[in-house]
Amino acid sequence: MEQLEQNALEAMRKNGFEVVCLKDAQAVKEYLLEQIGQECSVGCGGSMSVQETGVLTALAQKGCKVYCHSNVPPEERPQTMRNARTADVYLTSANAVTKTGKLVLVDGTGNRVGAVCDGPARLYFVIGRQKLVDGGINTAVSRIKKVACPKNAARLGLGTSCARTGLCSADCPESMCRLTVAVDRTPRGRSLTVLWVEQPLGY
Numbered sequence: 001m002e003q004l005e006q007n008a009l010e011a012m013r014k015n016g017f018e019v020v021c022l023k024d025a026q027a028v029k030e031y032l033l034e035q036i037g038q039e040c041s042v043g044c045g046g047s048m049s050v051q052e053t054g055v056l057t058a059l060a061q062k063g064c065k066v067y068c069h070s071n072v073p074p075e076e077r078p079q080t081m082r083n084a085r086t087a088d089v090y091l092t093s094a095n096a097v098t099k100t101g102k103l104v105l106v107d108g109t110g111n112r113v114g115a116v117c118d119g120p121a122r123l124y125f126v127i128g129r130q131k132l133v134d135g136g137i138n139t140a141v142s143r144i145k146k147v148a149c150p151k152n153a154a155r156l157g158l159g160t161s162c163a164r165t166g167l168c169s170a171d172c173p174e175s176m177c178r179l180t181v182a183v184d185r186t187p188r189g190r191s192l193t194v195l196w197v198e199q200p201l202g203y
Contacts, residue, residue, distance in 0.1 A: 004099060008132050009196060011101030016186040018193040025053040028126055028195050035124075036089055038063035043084025043119070045112030046070040048152070049093035049126045049202030056091075069111070081111040090120040093202055094183070095148045096140035097132045103183040103194070104140040106149070108176035116183065123192045128201030137182050148203040149177060 012019050022028050032055045036042060042064050044050055051070070060066045067084040069077040084090065092112055094103040103125060107113045116123060133139045145168040153163035153176055160176060161169035168177075186192040 004134055005129060005132060008097060008099050008101055011099070012097075012194055013101075015101045015184060016192070017101070017103075018191070019196055020193060021196045021198065024197065024199050025201060028053045028197060028201075029055040029058055031195065032091070032124065033058055033062065036062075036064060040089050041065040041067065041083075041087040043087035043090045043115060044068040044070075045084065045090070045092045045115060047091065047093040047112075047126065047202060048155075049128060049197075050091045052201055053126065081109070085111065085115045085119040087120050089122045089124065090115050091124050091126065092116060093126050093128075094131060095144040095203075097127060098136050098140050098182075099132070099134055100136065102137065102140070103127075104137060104144065105181045105183070106141070106144045106177050107179040107181070110179050113179050113181040117181065117187065121190050123187075123190060125192070125194045126197065126201065127194060128197045128199060130200040131202075140182075141180060145177065151203040152176070 009019055022031060036059060042059055044056060046069055056066050056068055067080050067087055069080040072080050095106050096104045105113055133143050150162040150166045153160045158174055160174045161172040
């Protein structure tokens, strides 16, 4: 593990996050299946990092009620997003992590940042190590706009500048970058666990 990564993990712990280092996506799935009881409802913001672990299907098979708007018809998505925000547990990721341990998210609809800021009592962030940047929030946002957003916009079939050209345009009318949130510390009265994955996950 490089020094930058070690320092960031320590910074996250100092910021009040519980940090669990896991080898791969399978380890993430096994960990979450142990932590989340079948009586729990689980929300998810459509995170590819979470989806790649296969944990949502496994939790549903276990008996959990899982709310993920990516897995329902368009007409059901608004209510599914609302249900996810009031679930017992919320699974998500960050788009980037600063070297001082801040979790940075960019959102288009606001369902994910809304749930993180004022939603379920238990938050789990599934984060692949490639999302760490050697800098602060500006560097994190730069990574998001240059790396994460073009891939995500292309996946969703959006007509954004970044999906078409790979480059961000400040005046893009279809921009998916509408809300930017940095999580400095665990929100009061809640728990936040970072599952730090020693392999790339998501974008």
